[in-house]
Amino acid sequence: EKVQIVTHGDRSTFIVGPINLPVQLDGETVFFKWYSWLDVQMIEGMQAEDQVEELIKSLPQANLANNQQSSVLVYGDFEHAEDALIRMHSICHTGDIFGSKRCDCGFQLKQSMKMISEHGAGALFYLANHEGRGIGLFSKALAYLLQEEGLDTVVANEHLGFGDDSRNYDEAIRVLKTLRKLPV
Numbered sequence: 001e002k003v004q005i006v007t008h009g010d011r012s013t014f015i016v017g018p019i020n021l022p023v024q025l026d027g028e029t030v031f032f033k034w035y036s037w038l039d040v041q042m043i044e045g046m047q048a049e050d051q052v053e054e055l056i057k058s059l060p061q062a063n064l065a066n067n068q069q070s071s072v073l074v075y076g077d078f079e080h081a082e083d084a085l086i087r088m089h090s091i092c093h094t095g096d097i098f099g100s101k102r103c104d105c106g107f108q109l110k111q112s113m114k115m116i117s118e119h120g121a122g123a124l125f126y127l128a129n130h131e132g133r134g135i136g137l138f139s140k141a142l143a144y145l146l147q148e149e150g151l152d153t154v155v156a157n158e159h160l161g162f163g164d165d166s167r168n169y170d171e172a173i174r175v176l177k178t179l180r181k182l183p184v
Contacts, residue, residue, distance in 0.1 A: 006178050012042045013174055014055060018074065023113065030117045037073040037175050068128030072175060073113065078123030081107050085122030087112040088172060090130030093137050123179065125172045132154030133157060136154055
């Protein structure tokens with residue numbers, strides 16, 4: 001009952017949650033509801049509950065630790081709140097985890113969580129496949145080297161053959177609509 005399936009074309013998005021997640025914010029414990037999702041090729045002709053069982057069986061071979069998955073923290077009555085806050089946050093290994101001063105991503109992440117909890121309802125989408133504007137951690141490291149040579153972020157990404165922003169929000173929007181009970 002805590003696994004939803006949203007089909008779109010020949011794919012399915014499996015949404016797991018809510019899972020109660022206590023988070024430390026400014027010395028206070030705030031409780032969010034955590035969801036994670038995985039977008040996979042749909043198995044034609046298979047019922048939803050059978051798809052869940054098949055997915056669970058395939059997890060040990062899926063090697064998901066090598067591929068980041070996205071998730072969302074939900075606070076308050078997100079489904080029904082008319083003025084819920086929403087933050088689409090791109091993962092930033094250097095800013096979110098290490099606190100690098102090369103960007104303000106870590107600060108934005110914490111501020112967003114604080115603002116959502118103070119507001120009373122909202123969701124923070126943590127988009128794992130968005131590292132470095134969607135170019136990935138390794139490519140971001142190469143872009144950082146180019147930035148040390150004087151290039152700005154966009155020019156460095158373009159120098160590596162990427163567009164100025166390679167992120168895609170389709171999966172996050174699908175999950176957002178599902179959590180708010182809107183037509184997908």
